Amino acid sequence: NMPQDxxxxxxxxxxxxxxxxxxxxxxEDEFRIPxxxxxxxxxxxxxxxxLELKIGTVKSRIFFTRKKxxxxxxxxR
Numbered sequence: 001n002m003p004q005d006x007x008x009x010x011x012x013x014x015x016x017x018x019x020x021x022x023x024x025x026x027x028e029d030e031f032r033i034p035x036x037x038x039x040x041x042x043x044x045x046x047x048x049x050x051l052e053l054k055i056g057t058v059k060s061r062i063f064f065t066r067k068k069x070x071x072x073x074x075x076x077r
Contacts, residue, residue, distance in 0.1 A: 015073050023072045027065060034058050035065040 024032055037047045044062075048055040 019073060020069065023069055024065075026072075027068065031061050031065045031068070034061045038062050 024035065027035070034047050034051060034053075037050070038044075042050070044055050044058050047053070048058045051058070053061075
């Protein structure tokens with residue numbers, strides 16, 4: 001499985017993997033699990049099937065998690 005390319009540089013790329021991991025692990029499971037699966041290369045459809053969620057829910061949770069990551073990491077710096 002290859003990660004899906006969103007077409008823009010990941011905003012998380014400016015932070016250390018330890019910082020990002022710490023923030024991800026602090027998130028609620030409903031957001032953390034789909035996001036981690038996405039990072040592991042699962043496609044949206046695969047995540048939706050495995051977690052028994054609608055694909056739109058998976059996309060919104062991943063989007064929300066990316067947004068939340070940037071908010072927390074920006075405050076962290």
